[in-house]
Amino acid sequence: MTTSTPSVLISEVGPRDGLQSVSRTMATGDKKRWISALHAAGLREIEVASFVPASLLPQMADAAEIVQYALTLPGLTVMALVPNLRGAQSAIAAGVHKLTIPVSASAAHSLANVRKSREQMLAEVRNIVALRNEIAPHVHIEANMSTAFGCTIQGEVAEDDVVRLAAECVAAGVDESGLSDTTGMANPAQVRRLFDKVRAAIGDRTGAAHMHNTRGLGLANCLAAYDVGVRTFDSSLGGLGGCPYAPGASGNVVTEDLVFMFEAMGVSTGVDLEKLIAARAPLKAGLPGEPVYGMTPEAGLPKGWNHSVRAEPFDKLRTGPVEALRQAQGERS
Template identity: 45%
Template structure:
Protein backbone atom coordinates (compact mmCIF):
# COMPACT_ATOMS: atom_id res chain seq x y z
CA UNK A 1 0.00 0.00 0.00
CA UNK A 2 1.31 3.44 -0.89
CA UNK A 3 1.94 6.14 1.72
CA UNK A 4 -0.94 8.11 0.20
CA UNK A 5 -3.34 5.16 0.57
CA UNK A 6 -2.58 5.16 4.26
CA UNK A 7 -3.51 8.84 4.58
CA UNK A 8 -6.35 8.65 2.07
CA UNK A 9 -7.87 5.17 2.24
CA UNK A 10 -9.57 4.36 -1.06
CA UNK A 11 -12.43 2.43 0.58
CA UNK A 12 -14.03 5.62 1.92
CA UNK A 13 -14.36 9.29 1.15
CA UNK A 14 -11.95 11.85 2.60
CA UNK A 15 -12.91 15.51 2.51
CA UNK A 16 -10.10 18.06 2.72
CA UNK A 17 -10.90 21.45 4.27
CA UNK A 18 -9.02 23.94 2.10
CA UNK A 19 -10.72 27.05 3.45
CA UNK A 20 -7.72 27.95 5.58
CA UNK A 21 -5.64 28.09 2.38
CA UNK A 22 -7.70 28.49 -0.81
CA UNK A 23 -10.53 30.19 1.06
CA UNK A 24 -8.14 32.86 2.30
CA UNK A 25 -6.36 33.43 -1.02
CA UNK A 26 -8.36 36.57 -1.88
CA UNK A 27 -9.67 37.81 1.47
CA UNK A 28 -9.86 41.52 2.08
CA UNK A 29 -9.04 41.13 5.77
CA UNK A 30 -6.65 38.68 7.45
CA UNK A 31 -8.30 36.45 10.07
CA UNK A 32 -6.66 36.20 13.46
CA UNK A 33 -4.52 33.20 14.32
CA UNK A 34 -6.84 32.49 17.24
CA UNK A 35 -9.80 32.50 14.85
CA UNK A 36 -8.05 30.04 12.54
CA UNK A 37 -7.25 27.74 15.45
CA UNK A 38 -10.82 27.94 16.69
CA UNK A 39 -12.01 27.06 13.17
CA UNK A 40 -9.81 24.00 12.79
CA UNK A 41 -10.37 22.76 16.35
CA UNK A 42 -14.13 22.96 15.97
CA UNK A 43 -14.04 21.29 12.55
CA UNK A 44 -11.87 18.57 14.05
CA UNK A 45 -14.47 18.10 16.78
CA UNK A 46 -17.14 17.87 14.04
CA UNK A 47 -15.19 15.04 12.41
CA UNK A 48 -12.96 16.73 9.82
CA UNK A 49 -9.41 15.35 9.68
CA UNK A 50 -7.61 16.95 6.69
CA UNK A 51 -6.73 20.63 6.68
CA UNK A 52 -4.90 22.60 4.03
CA UNK A 53 -3.68 25.44 6.18
CA UNK A 54 -1.66 27.88 4.12
CA UNK A 55 1.11 28.55 1.70
CA UNK A 56 4.86 28.91 2.27
CA UNK A 57 5.40 32.34 0.76
CA UNK A 58 6.96 35.54 2.11
CA UNK A 59 4.51 37.06 4.63
CA UNK A 60 4.91 40.35 2.77
CA UNK A 61 3.19 38.79 -0.26
CA UNK A 62 0.55 36.77 1.55
CA UNK A 63 0.05 38.10 5.09
CA UNK A 64 -2.91 35.76 5.56
CA UNK A 65 -0.42 32.85 5.68
CA UNK A 66 2.19 34.48 7.93
CA UNK A 67 1.12 32.15 10.76
CA UNK A 68 1.21 28.95 8.69
CA UNK A 69 3.84 27.35 10.97
CA UNK A 70 1.71 27.95 14.04
CA UNK A 71 -1.38 26.49 12.40
CA UNK A 72 0.56 23.38 11.32
CA UNK A 73 1.67 22.99 14.92
CA UNK A 74 -1.92 23.23 16.11
CA UNK A 75 -3.04 20.54 13.65
CA UNK A 76 -0.22 18.27 14.84
CA UNK A 77 -1.68 18.38 18.36
CA UNK A 78 -4.98 16.85 17.17
CA UNK A 79 -4.91 13.03 17.16
CA UNK A 80 -5.38 11.75 13.61
CA UNK A 81 -5.57 15.18 12.00
CA UNK A 82 -3.34 15.96 9.03
CA UNK A 83 -2.06 19.28 7.72
CA UNK A 84 -1.01 20.23 4.23
CA UNK A 85 0.43 23.43 2.83
CA UNK A 86 1.36 24.83 -0.55
CA UNK A 87 4.99 25.10 -1.55
CA UNK A 88 5.46 27.01 -4.77
CA UNK A 89 9.27 27.06 -4.99
CA UNK A 90 12.39 25.48 -3.49
CA UNK A 91 12.49 27.97 -0.65
CA UNK A 92 8.91 27.09 0.22
CA UNK A 93 9.73 23.39 0.24
CA UNK A 94 12.73 23.95 2.53
CA UNK A 95 10.65 26.09 4.85
CA UNK A 96 7.83 23.52 4.94
CA UNK A 97 10.27 20.74 5.80
CA UNK A 98 11.30 22.59 8.96
CA UNK A 99 7.72 22.13 10.23
CA UNK A 100 5.63 19.08 11.15
CA UNK A 101 3.44 19.49 8.05
CA UNK A 102 2.02 16.13 6.91
CA UNK A 103 1.77 16.94 3.22
CA UNK A 104 3.35 19.47 0.89
CA UNK A 105 1.40 20.53 -2.14
CA UNK A 106 3.03 21.48 -5.43
CA UNK A 107 1.05 22.97 -8.31
CA UNK A 108 1.49 22.22 -12.01
CA UNK A 109 -0.57 24.19 -14.53
CA UNK A 110 -2.43 22.20 -17.15
CA UNK A 111 -1.51 24.70 -19.85
CA UNK A 112 1.82 26.20 -20.80
CA UNK A 113 0.14 29.61 -21.14
CA UNK A 114 -1.13 29.61 -17.56
CA UNK A 115 2.10 28.15 -16.22
CA UNK A 116 4.15 30.95 -17.75
CA UNK A 117 1.69 33.72 -16.87
CA UNK A 118 0.97 32.62 -13.32
CA UNK A 119 4.17 30.90 -12.18
CA UNK A 120 6.71 32.27 -14.65
CA UNK A 121 7.98 28.76 -15.29
CA UNK A 122 7.30 26.00 -17.79
CA UNK A 123 5.12 23.04 -16.92
CA UNK A 124 8.23 20.84 -17.09
CA UNK A 125 9.95 23.07 -14.54
CA UNK A 126 6.90 22.68 -12.31
CA UNK A 127 7.06 18.88 -12.66
CA UNK A 128 10.79 19.06 -11.85
CA UNK A 129 9.90 20.96 -8.68
CA UNK A 130 7.61 18.06 -7.71
CA UNK A 131 10.63 15.77 -8.12
CA UNK A 132 12.74 18.07 -5.97
CA UNK A 133 10.02 18.12 -3.30
CA UNK A 134 9.95 14.31 -3.36
CA UNK A 135 13.74 14.12 -2.90
CA UNK A 136 13.78 16.66 -0.12
CA UNK A 137 10.76 15.14 1.63
CA UNK A 138 12.38 11.69 1.48
CA UNK A 139 15.54 13.11 3.06
CA UNK A 140 13.60 14.91 5.82
CA UNK A 141 12.98 13.65 9.32
CA UNK A 142 9.23 13.30 9.20
CA UNK A 143 8.81 12.61 5.45
CA UNK A 144 5.58 14.41 4.54
CA UNK A 145 3.54 13.23 1.56
CA UNK A 146 4.06 15.11 -1.70
CA UNK A 147 0.81 16.10 -3.39
CA UNK A 148 0.92 17.38 -6.98
CA UNK A 149 -2.13 19.30 -8.08
CA UNK A 150 -2.85 20.03 -11.74
CA UNK A 151 -4.40 23.52 -11.86
CA UNK A 152 -6.77 24.55 -14.69
CA UNK A 153 -7.31 20.87 -15.45
CA UNK A 154 -10.85 21.39 -16.76
CA UNK A 155 -10.48 24.65 -18.64
CA UNK A 156 -8.04 27.54 -18.47
CA UNK A 157 -8.75 31.23 -17.95
CA UNK A 158 -6.07 31.98 -20.55
CA UNK A 159 -5.98 29.07 -23.00
CA UNK A 160 -9.66 28.12 -22.83
CA UNK A 161 -10.19 24.44 -23.64
CA UNK A 162 -7.76 22.04 -22.02
CA UNK A 163 -6.81 18.74 -23.60
CA UNK A 164 -7.67 15.99 -21.14
CA UNK A 165 -4.95 13.75 -22.52
CA UNK A 166 -2.39 16.40 -21.63
CA UNK A 167 -3.76 16.60 -18.09
CA UNK A 168 -3.39 12.85 -17.72
CA UNK A 169 0.16 12.97 -19.11
CA UNK A 170 1.08 15.70 -16.61
CA UNK A 171 -0.47 13.67 -13.78
CA UNK A 172 1.55 10.66 -14.94
CA UNK A 173 4.71 12.79 -15.06
CA UNK A 174 4.07 13.88 -11.47
CA UNK A 175 3.62 10.26 -10.37
CA UNK A 176 6.84 9.33 -12.19
CA UNK A 177 8.55 12.21 -10.40
CA UNK A 178 7.55 10.44 -7.19
CA UNK A 179 4.44 12.34 -6.07
CA UNK A 180 2.51 10.34 -3.48
CA UNK A 181 -0.82 11.65 -4.67
CA UNK A 182 -1.99 13.71 -7.63
CA UNK A 183 -5.04 15.89 -8.00
CA UNK A 184 -6.95 17.72 -10.70
CA UNK A 185 -8.35 21.17 -10.03
CA UNK A 186 -11.15 23.08 -11.71
CA UNK A 187 -9.39 26.26 -10.62
CA UNK A 188 -11.77 28.66 -12.37
CA UNK A 189 -14.98 26.63 -12.23
CA UNK A 190 -15.34 25.78 -15.93
CA UNK A 191 -16.12 22.07 -15.56
CA UNK A 192 -19.34 20.20 -16.17
CA UNK A 193 -20.16 16.76 -14.78
CA UNK A 194 -19.65 14.85 -18.03
CA UNK A 195 -16.15 16.27 -18.32
CA UNK A 196 -15.41 15.49 -14.66
CA UNK A 197 -16.63 11.92 -15.11
CA UNK A 198 -14.42 11.47 -18.18
CA UNK A 199 -11.26 12.93 -16.66
CA UNK A 200 -11.78 11.10 -13.36
CA UNK A 201 -12.22 7.82 -15.22
CA UNK A 202 -8.85 8.56 -16.80
CA UNK A 203 -7.34 9.45 -13.43
CA UNK A 204 -8.73 6.27 -11.85
CA UNK A 205 -7.15 4.19 -14.63
CA UNK A 206 -3.85 6.06 -14.24
CA UNK A 207 -3.70 5.90 -10.46
CA UNK A 208 -4.87 2.30 -10.03
CA UNK A 209 -5.13 1.59 -6.32
CA UNK A 210 -3.66 4.96 -5.43
CA UNK A 211 -6.09 7.70 -4.43
CA UNK A 212 -6.43 10.94 -6.40
CA UNK A 213 -7.88 14.31 -5.44
CA UNK A 214 -10.51 16.43 -7.17
CA UNK A 215 -10.57 20.13 -6.31
CA UNK A 216 -13.69 21.99 -7.48
CA UNK A 217 -14.97 25.53 -7.46
CA UNK A 218 -18.65 26.41 -7.62
CA UNK A 219 -18.08 29.45 -9.83
CA UNK A 220 -20.81 28.48 -12.30
CA UNK A 221 -23.08 26.50 -10.00
CA UNK A 222 -22.01 23.03 -11.05
CA UNK A 223 -19.61 22.38 -8.17
CA UNK A 224 -21.66 19.72 -6.40
CA UNK A 225 -22.84 18.15 -9.68
CA UNK A 226 -19.17 17.81 -10.54
CA UNK A 227 -18.37 16.36 -7.12
CA UNK A 228 -21.13 13.81 -7.62
CA UNK A 229 -19.65 12.86 -10.99
CA UNK A 230 -16.16 12.57 -9.45
CA UNK A 231 -17.50 10.19 -6.80
CA UNK A 232 -19.25 8.18 -9.53
CA UNK A 233 -15.91 7.81 -11.30
CA UNK A 234 -14.23 6.49 -8.17
CA UNK A 235 -12.62 9.63 -6.77
CA UNK A 236 -12.47 9.33 -2.99
CA UNK A 237 -10.71 12.57 -1.99
CA UNK A 238 -12.40 15.93 -2.51
CA UNK A 239 -11.52 19.48 -1.48
CA UNK A 240 -14.02 22.03 -0.18
CA UNK A 241 -14.21 25.03 2.12
CA UNK A 242 -16.61 25.84 4.92
CA UNK A 243 -19.30 28.19 3.67
CA UNK A 244 -17.74 28.07 0.20
CA UNK A 245 -15.25 30.67 1.39
CA UNK A 246 -13.06 32.06 -1.36
CA UNK A 247 -13.72 33.66 -4.71
CA UNK A 248 -12.36 33.40 -8.20
CA UNK A 249 -9.69 35.87 -9.39
CA UNK A 250 -10.99 35.55 -12.95
CA UNK A 251 -14.70 36.05 -12.19
CA UNK A 252 -15.14 38.94 -9.75
CA UNK A 253 -18.14 38.43 -7.47
CA UNK A 254 -18.28 34.71 -8.21
CA UNK A 255 -18.48 32.00 -5.57
CA UNK A 256 -15.45 30.09 -4.37
CA UNK A 257 -14.66 26.49 -3.48
CA UNK A 258 -17.54 24.06 -3.20
CA UNK A 259 -19.32 24.35 0.14
CA UNK A 260 -17.90 21.87 2.64
CA UNK A 261 -21.10 21.24 4.58
CA UNK A 262 -23.17 20.76 1.40
CA UNK A 263 -20.51 18.39 0.05
CA UNK A 264 -20.74 16.31 3.24
CA UNK A 265 -24.50 16.08 2.67
CA UNK A 266 -23.99 15.05 -0.96
CA UNK A 267 -21.62 12.28 0.11
CA UNK A 268 -24.01 11.02 2.78
CA UNK A 269 -26.93 10.91 0.30
CA UNK A 270 -24.73 8.85 -2.01
CA UNK A 271 -24.06 6.34 0.75
CA UNK A 272 -20.56 7.50 1.72
CA UNK A 273 -20.29 7.82 5.48
CA UNK A 274 -18.05 10.78 6.20
CA UNK A 275 -18.10 10.73 10.00
CA UNK A 276 -18.75 14.47 9.88
CA UNK A 277 -21.52 16.12 11.91
CA UNK A 278 -23.33 18.47 9.50
CA UNK A 279 -25.17 20.65 12.06
CA UNK A 280 -21.92 21.08 14.01
CA UNK A 281 -20.16 22.07 10.78
CA UNK A 282 -22.84 24.61 9.91
CA UNK A 283 -22.47 26.09 13.39
CA UNK A 284 -18.78 26.82 12.78
CA UNK A 285 -19.68 29.36 10.08
CA UNK A 286 -20.10 31.91 12.87
CA UNK A 287 -16.30 32.03 13.18
CA UNK A 288 -16.02 33.03 9.53
CA UNK A 289 -18.77 35.62 9.90
CA UNK A 290 -16.91 37.11 12.84
CA UNK A 291 -13.37 36.90 11.48
CA UNK A 292 -14.14 37.73 7.85
CA UNK A 293 -17.15 40.05 7.89
CA UNK A 294 -16.40 41.30 4.35
CA UNK A 295 -16.57 37.84 2.77
CA UNK A 296 -19.77 36.36 1.45
CA UNK A 297 -20.59 32.84 2.59
CA UNK A 298 -22.59 30.34 0.57
CA UNK A 299 -24.35 27.06 1.06
CA UNK A 300 -27.86 25.66 1.10
CA UNK A 301 -27.84 23.62 4.31
CA UNK A 302 -26.99 26.70 6.35
CA UNK A 303 -30.28 28.17 5.10
CA UNK A 304 -32.53 25.13 5.12
CA UNK A 305 -31.07 22.72 7.63
CA UNK A 306 -30.73 19.03 6.74
CA UNK A 307 -33.96 17.23 5.84
CA UNK A 308 -35.90 16.07 8.88
CA UNK A 309 -37.18 12.49 9.30
CA UNK A 310 -35.28 11.10 6.35
CA UNK A 311 -32.84 8.28 6.84
CA UNK A 312 -30.21 8.92 4.17
CA UNK A 313 -28.05 5.99 5.11
CA UNK A 314 -30.85 3.57 4.10
Protein backbone atom coordinates in the same frame (compact mmCIF):
# COMPACT_ATOMS: atom_id res chain seq x y z
CA MET B 1 -22.10 8.86 15.36
CA THR B 2 -20.64 5.82 13.68
CA THR B 3 -16.99 5.06 14.33
CA SER B 4 -16.41 3.07 11.14
CA THR B 5 -14.01 4.35 8.51
CA PRO B 6 -15.65 7.02 6.35
CA SER B 7 -16.30 6.15 2.71
CA VAL B 8 -15.04 9.46 1.37
CA LEU B 9 -12.45 11.94 2.65
CA ILE B 10 -13.54 15.57 2.73
CA SER B 11 -10.37 17.65 2.56
CA GLU B 12 -11.18 21.10 3.93
CA VAL B 13 -9.25 23.85 2.14
CA GLY B 14 -10.88 26.94 3.64
CA PRO B 15 -8.04 27.97 5.99
CA ARG B 16 -5.66 28.05 3.01
CA ASP B 17 -7.55 28.42 -0.28
CA GLY B 18 -10.32 30.43 1.35
CA LEU B 19 -8.32 32.76 3.55
CA GLN B 20 -5.72 33.59 0.92
CA SER B 21 -8.50 34.69 -1.46
CA VAL B 22 -9.81 37.21 1.04
CA SER B 23 -8.01 40.55 1.10
CA ARG B 24 -8.19 40.88 4.88
CA THR B 25 -6.07 38.73 7.18
CA MET B 26 -7.74 36.57 9.80
CA ALA B 27 -6.01 36.89 13.18
CA THR B 28 -3.95 33.88 14.25
CA GLY B 29 -6.14 33.18 17.28
CA ASP B 30 -9.27 33.26 15.13
CA LYS B 31 -7.69 30.85 12.66
CA LYS B 32 -6.95 28.44 15.52
CA ARG B 33 -10.52 28.63 16.82
CA TRP B 34 -11.89 28.03 13.31
CA ILE B 35 -9.59 25.07 12.62
CA SER B 36 -10.52 23.60 16.01
CA ALA B 37 -14.20 23.82 15.15
CA LEU B 38 -13.59 22.14 11.77
CA HIS B 39 -11.72 19.35 13.52
CA ALA B 40 -14.45 19.03 16.14
CA ALA B 41 -16.98 18.52 13.32
CA GLY B 42 -15.03 15.45 12.25
CA LEU B 43 -12.90 16.79 9.39
CA ARG B 44 -9.68 14.76 9.34
CA GLU B 45 -7.69 16.53 6.61
CA ILE B 46 -7.34 20.30 6.58
CA GLU B 47 -5.18 22.45 4.32
CA VAL B 48 -4.22 24.92 7.02
CA ALA B 49 -1.78 27.26 5.28
CA SER B 50 0.43 27.95 2.29
CA PHE B 51 4.16 28.50 2.62
CA VAL B 52 4.85 31.50 0.42
CA PRO B 53 6.67 34.78 1.13
CA ALA B 54 4.67 36.93 3.55
CA SER B 55 5.34 39.86 1.24
CA LEU B 56 3.19 38.12 -1.40
CA LEU B 57 0.50 36.70 0.88
CA PRO B 58 0.40 38.44 4.26
CA GLN B 59 -2.69 36.35 5.09
CA MET B 60 -0.36 33.33 5.41
CA ALA B 61 2.46 34.96 7.41
CA ASP B 62 1.60 32.83 10.46
CA ALA B 63 1.73 29.54 8.52
CA ALA B 64 4.29 27.85 10.79
CA GLU B 65 2.42 28.76 13.97
CA ILE B 66 -0.87 27.54 12.48
CA VAL B 67 0.72 24.23 11.43
CA GLN B 68 2.15 23.75 14.90
CA TYR B 69 -1.25 24.39 16.45
CA ALA B 70 -3.03 22.04 14.03
CA LEU B 71 -0.55 19.29 14.92
CA THR B 72 -2.02 19.23 18.43
CA LEU B 73 -5.46 18.15 17.12
CA PRO B 74 -5.76 14.35 17.39
CA GLY B 75 -6.16 12.34 14.21
CA LEU B 76 -5.84 15.34 11.91
CA THR B 77 -3.78 15.24 8.71
CA VAL B 78 -2.18 18.69 8.57
CA MET B 79 -1.66 19.79 4.98
CA ALA B 80 -0.03 22.88 3.50
CA LEU B 81 0.33 24.20 -0.02
CA VAL B 82 3.87 24.77 -1.30
CA PRO B 83 4.57 26.27 -4.71
CA ASN B 84 8.33 25.57 -4.66
CA LEU B 85 11.28 23.95 -2.86
CA ARG B 86 11.71 26.84 -0.46
CA GLY B 87 8.10 26.56 0.65
CA ALA B 88 8.50 22.81 1.06
CA GLN B 89 11.55 23.32 3.29
CA SER B 90 9.58 25.65 5.55
CA ALA B 91 6.50 23.42 5.61
CA ILE B 92 8.50 20.31 6.47
CA ALA B 93 10.40 22.27 9.13
CA ALA B 94 7.03 23.29 10.61
CA GLY B 95 6.03 19.63 10.79
CA VAL B 96 3.25 19.18 8.20
CA HIS B 97 2.00 15.67 7.41
CA LYS B 98 1.21 16.39 3.79
CA LEU B 99 2.31 18.80 1.08
CA THR B 100 0.16 19.82 -1.86
CA ILE B 101 1.85 21.26 -4.94
CA PRO B 102 -0.14 23.10 -7.62
CA VAL B 103 0.97 22.12 -11.13
CA SER B 104 -0.74 23.94 -13.99
CA ALA B 105 -1.93 21.78 -16.86
CA SER B 106 -2.30 24.93 -18.95
CA ALA B 107 1.03 26.26 -20.23
CA ALA B 108 -0.30 29.82 -20.12
CA HIS B 109 -1.62 29.49 -16.57
CA SER B 110 1.66 27.97 -15.39
CA LEU B 111 3.63 31.00 -16.55
CA ALA B 112 1.06 33.43 -15.14
CA ASN B 113 0.68 31.67 -11.79
CA VAL B 114 4.18 30.54 -10.83
CA ARG B 115 6.30 32.15 -13.57
CA LYS B 116 7.53 28.72 -14.58
CA SER B 117 6.90 26.57 -17.62
CA ARG B 118 5.30 23.22 -16.93
CA GLU B 119 8.68 21.54 -17.41
CA GLN B 120 10.29 23.90 -14.90
CA MET B 121 7.49 23.16 -12.46
CA LEU B 122 8.07 19.42 -12.89
CA ALA B 123 11.72 19.99 -12.04
CA GLU B 124 10.58 21.77 -8.88
CA VAL B 125 8.35 18.79 -8.03
CA ARG B 126 11.38 16.50 -8.39
CA ASN B 127 13.40 18.76 -6.06
CA ILE B 128 10.63 18.72 -3.44
CA VAL B 129 10.37 14.92 -3.64
CA ALA B 130 14.15 14.60 -3.24
CA LEU B 131 14.03 16.83 -0.17
CA ARG B 132 11.16 14.83 1.31
CA ASN B 133 12.93 11.53 0.63
CA GLU B 134 16.06 12.82 2.32
CA ILE B 135 14.77 14.53 5.44
CA ALA B 136 11.11 13.58 5.96
CA PRO B 137 10.19 10.33 4.21
CA HIS B 138 6.92 10.06 6.19
CA VAL B 139 5.54 13.25 4.60
CA HIS B 140 2.91 12.61 1.95
CA ILE B 141 3.06 14.64 -1.29
CA GLU B 142 0.09 15.44 -3.49
CA ALA B 143 0.34 17.22 -6.82
CA ASN B 144 -2.80 18.90 -8.04
CA MET B 145 -3.27 19.61 -11.73
CA SER B 146 -4.58 23.20 -11.86
CA THR B 147 -6.77 24.28 -14.80
CA ALA B 148 -7.27 20.58 -15.62
CA PHE B 149 -10.70 21.24 -17.13
CA GLY B 150 -10.07 24.50 -18.95
CA CYS B 151 -8.15 27.74 -18.61
CA THR B 152 -9.38 31.31 -18.52
CA ILE B 153 -6.20 32.38 -20.36
CA GLN B 154 -5.68 29.77 -23.06
CA GLY B 155 -9.23 28.32 -23.18
CA GLU B 156 -9.24 24.60 -23.82
CA VAL B 157 -6.63 22.40 -22.12
CA ALA B 158 -5.79 19.18 -23.97
CA GLU B 159 -6.81 16.13 -21.94
CA ASP B 160 -3.63 14.36 -22.99
CA ASP B 161 -1.61 17.19 -21.43
CA VAL B 162 -3.41 16.72 -18.12
CA VAL B 163 -2.97 12.94 -18.10
CA ARG B 164 0.70 13.17 -19.10
CA LEU B 165 1.43 15.78 -16.44
CA ALA B 166 -0.33 13.78 -13.73
CA ALA B 167 1.70 10.73 -14.73
CA GLU B 168 4.95 12.72 -14.83
CA CYS B 169 4.29 13.95 -11.28
CA VAL B 170 3.84 10.35 -10.14
CA ALA B 171 6.99 9.37 -12.01
CA ALA B 172 8.71 12.22 -10.17
CA GLY B 173 7.74 10.55 -6.90
CA VAL B 174 4.57 12.23 -5.63
CA ASP B 175 2.12 9.99 -3.79
CA GLU B 176 -0.94 11.18 -5.67
CA SER B 177 -1.98 13.44 -8.53
CA GLY B 178 -5.39 15.12 -8.32
CA LEU B 179 -7.38 17.28 -10.70
CA SER B 180 -8.51 20.83 -10.03
CA ASP B 181 -11.22 22.79 -11.81
CA THR B 182 -9.47 26.06 -10.96
CA THR B 183 -11.59 28.02 -13.41
CA GLY B 184 -15.03 26.49 -12.87
CA MET B 185 -15.22 25.17 -16.43
CA ALA B 186 -15.67 21.44 -15.76
CA ASN B 187 -18.78 19.47 -16.62
CA PRO B 188 -19.79 16.01 -15.35
CA ALA B 189 -19.10 14.17 -18.62
CA GLN B 190 -15.60 15.68 -18.78
CA VAL B 191 -14.98 14.90 -15.09
CA ARG B 192 -15.82 11.23 -15.62
CA ARG B 193 -13.80 11.00 -18.84
CA LEU B 194 -10.69 12.75 -17.49
CA PHE B 195 -10.58 10.95 -14.13
CA ASP B 196 -11.02 7.67 -16.03
CA LYS B 197 -8.04 8.53 -18.25
CA VAL B 198 -5.92 9.58 -15.29
CA ARG B 199 -6.79 6.40 -13.42
CA ALA B 200 -5.88 4.35 -16.49
CA ALA B 201 -2.47 6.05 -16.42
CA ILE B 202 -1.66 6.14 -12.69
CA GLY B 203 -4.16 3.82 -11.00
CA ASP B 204 -4.40 4.24 -7.23
CA ARG B 205 -2.17 7.29 -7.36
CA THR B 206 -5.23 9.19 -8.62
CA GLY B 207 -5.89 11.91 -6.05
CA ALA B 208 -8.54 14.41 -5.07
CA ALA B 209 -11.23 16.17 -7.07
CA HIS B 210 -11.00 19.89 -6.39
CA MET B 211 -14.16 21.31 -7.95
CA HIS B 212 -15.47 24.86 -8.10
CA ASN B 213 -19.06 26.02 -8.12
CA THR B 214 -18.57 28.96 -10.47
CA ARG B 215 -21.47 27.98 -12.76
CA GLY B 216 -23.41 25.94 -10.19
CA LEU B 217 -22.01 22.56 -11.26
CA GLY B 218 -19.77 21.96 -8.22
CA LEU B 219 -21.81 19.20 -6.60
CA ALA B 220 -22.78 17.59 -9.92
CA ASN B 221 -19.07 17.42 -10.77
CA CYS B 222 -18.26 15.89 -7.36
CA LEU B 223 -21.00 13.30 -7.95
CA ALA B 224 -19.51 12.56 -11.38
CA ALA B 225 -16.06 12.10 -9.83
CA TYR B 226 -17.48 9.85 -7.12
CA ASP B 227 -19.19 7.75 -9.80
CA VAL B 228 -15.82 6.92 -11.36
CA GLY B 229 -14.12 6.07 -8.09
CA VAL B 230 -12.75 9.33 -6.68
CA ARG B 231 -12.89 9.22 -2.89
CA THR B 232 -11.19 12.48 -1.82
CA PHE B 233 -12.93 15.82 -2.34
CA ASP B 234 -11.62 19.31 -1.64
CA SER B 235 -14.11 21.90 -0.45
CA SER B 236 -14.30 25.03 1.63
CA LEU B 237 -16.53 25.87 4.57
CA GLY B 238 -19.02 28.55 3.55
CA GLY B 239 -17.62 28.38 0.01
CA LEU B 240 -14.85 30.73 1.16
CA GLY B 241 -12.36 31.36 -1.61
CA GLY B 242 -13.79 33.53 -4.30
CA CYS B 243 -17.41 34.52 -3.96
CA PRO B 244 -19.34 31.77 -5.72
CA TYR B 245 -22.04 34.17 -6.84
CA ALA B 246 -19.92 36.97 -8.29
CA PRO B 247 -18.87 37.41 -11.91
CA GLY B 248 -15.67 35.55 -12.73
CA ALA B 249 -15.17 34.38 -9.17
CA SER B 250 -13.63 31.02 -8.40
CA GLY B 251 -16.20 29.71 -5.91
CA ASN B 252 -15.07 26.65 -4.02
CA VAL B 253 -17.56 23.85 -3.47
CA VAL B 254 -19.31 24.51 -0.13
CA THR B 255 -18.27 21.85 2.42
CA GLU B 256 -21.66 21.91 4.15
CA ASP B 257 -23.55 21.16 0.89
CA LEU B 258 -21.01 18.51 -0.16
CA VAL B 259 -21.26 16.71 3.19
CA PHE B 260 -25.06 16.95 3.03
CA MET B 261 -25.07 15.37 -0.45
CA PHE B 262 -22.88 12.44 0.51
CA GLU B 263 -24.50 11.79 3.89
CA ALA B 264 -27.99 11.97 2.33
CA MET B 265 -26.82 9.40 -0.23
CA GLY B 266 -25.70 7.13 2.60
CA VAL B 267 -22.02 7.75 1.82
CA SER B 268 -20.27 8.28 5.13
CA THR B 269 -18.01 11.34 5.43
CA GLY B 270 -17.17 11.04 9.13
CA VAL B 271 -18.40 14.63 9.49
CA ASP B 272 -21.18 15.70 11.85
CA LEU B 273 -23.28 18.10 9.77
CA GLU B 274 -24.70 20.02 12.71
CA LYS B 275 -21.23 20.62 14.15
CA LEU B 276 -19.99 21.54 10.69
CA ILE B 277 -22.68 24.20 10.40
CA ALA B 278 -21.68 25.39 13.89
CA ALA B 279 -18.11 25.86 12.58
CA ARG B 280 -19.42 28.77 10.51
CA ALA B 281 -19.62 30.86 13.69
CA PRO B 282 -15.84 31.12 14.31
CA LEU B 283 -15.31 31.78 10.58
CA LYS B 284 -17.79 34.65 10.68
CA ALA B 285 -16.33 35.91 13.95
CA GLY B 286 -12.83 35.94 12.47
CA LEU B 287 -13.87 37.73 9.28
CA PRO B 288 -16.83 39.92 10.22
CA GLY B 289 -18.93 40.96 7.23
CA GLU B 290 -17.28 38.52 4.82
CA PRO B 291 -19.91 36.69 2.72
CA VAL B 292 -20.34 33.07 3.80
CA TYR B 293 -22.37 30.81 1.48
CA GLY B 294 -24.10 27.47 1.63
CA MET B 295 -27.59 26.33 0.70
CA THR B 296 -27.92 23.60 3.34
CA PRO B 297 -27.17 25.93 6.27
CA GLU B 298 -29.71 28.42 4.86
CA ALA B 299 -32.45 25.86 4.28
CA GLY B 300 -31.71 23.79 7.37
CA LEU B 301 -31.59 20.02 7.56
CA PRO B 302 -34.68 18.26 6.19
CA LYS B 303 -37.40 16.91 8.46
CA GLY B 304 -36.55 13.42 9.59
CA TRP B 305 -32.80 13.92 8.96
CA ASN B 306 -30.85 11.33 10.90
CA HIS B 307 -27.18 11.09 10.13
CA SER B 308 -26.51 7.81 11.89
CA VAL B 309 -29.46 5.99 10.35
CA ARG B 310 -28.33 6.90 6.86
CA ALA B 311 -24.73 5.75 7.20
CA GLU B 312 -23.98 2.48 5.42
CA PRO B 313 -20.97 0.23 5.96
CA PHE B 314 -17.78 1.15 4.19
CA ASP B 315 -17.53 -1.97 2.03
CA LYS B 316 -20.81 -1.25 0.29
CA LEU B 317 -19.68 2.18 -0.67
CA ARG B 318 -16.20 1.88 -2.03
CA THR B 319 -17.52 2.02 -5.56
CA GLY B 320 -19.97 4.40 -7.21
CA PRO B 321 -22.70 3.10 -9.49
CA VAL B 322 -20.71 3.49 -12.70
CA GLU B 323 -17.67 1.80 -11.21
CA ALA B 324 -19.78 -0.95 -9.61
CA LEU B 325 -21.43 -1.65 -12.94
CA ARG B 326 -18.08 -1.81 -14.65
CA GLN B 327 -16.84 -4.26 -12.06
CA ALA B 328 -19.97 -6.36 -12.43
CA GLN B 329 -19.45 -6.19 -16.18
CA GLY B 330 -15.81 -7.24 -15.83
CA GLU B 331 -16.74 -10.10 -13.54
CA ARG B 332 -19.32 -11.38 -15.98
CA SER B 333 -17.33 -11.01 -19.19
